[in-house]
Amino acid sequence: MAMTADDLLRISRYVMPILPPQPSALAFLFGTRHGVDEFCLETHALWQAGMFRHLLISGGPTAGNPRAEAEVIAERLLQLGLPASILILETAATNTGENVLLGRKKIAETIGLEHITSLLVIGKVCAMRRYLMTLARHWPEPRVSAHPVNYFGLPAERWHEHDEFRARVLGEFGKIPGYIEQGFLREIDALGTYPNVAKAP
16 A cells, blocks of 8 residues: 555655754764765754854764764864864764764763753754654753754655655665664654554655
8 A cells, every 4th residue: 555645744744854953062963975965965054053162073983984084074164164172073983873872972072961952963864763762762861952954955844746855765764763773763652643644666
């Protein structure tokens, strides 16, 4: 049975929840090799708007690129005018769990966890639920808000009309239950529970 319009909407709301950004002690930018310039421009705009005091960028080397994602992103942000003094780089993480665990450790070693009462999460729109659920599992103390970056060129509610966007959203939707079962993630009931939908065609 093909997915209905209601199924598509429920998947969208689950995988890409809206948590409007709030001024925060720390912005946590999850590394990426996709849409880097969009990420940097939007992060720079958030900084100019006074939305964070420090910026943690987490991401190690990826296949085909020996440079850490965090270093590539930081270089571009410095070009845009972010002061080096606010940047904290974590350059070893290879997955979202490591982003959070190693990023949290880096903050403990630099600013001190006791000073981080609020987090502004910056990351791919299609993976925002997973970022938030990973934080809920491994770093639940701070208040969290989010700024999803959509680099696909069409609104998030039309994710199913774009081949790559569709593949990424359905991929996220499909793997979350297994990640919860393995203890990698914690569900966030306040953002809605996992919807029962028709199988994707």
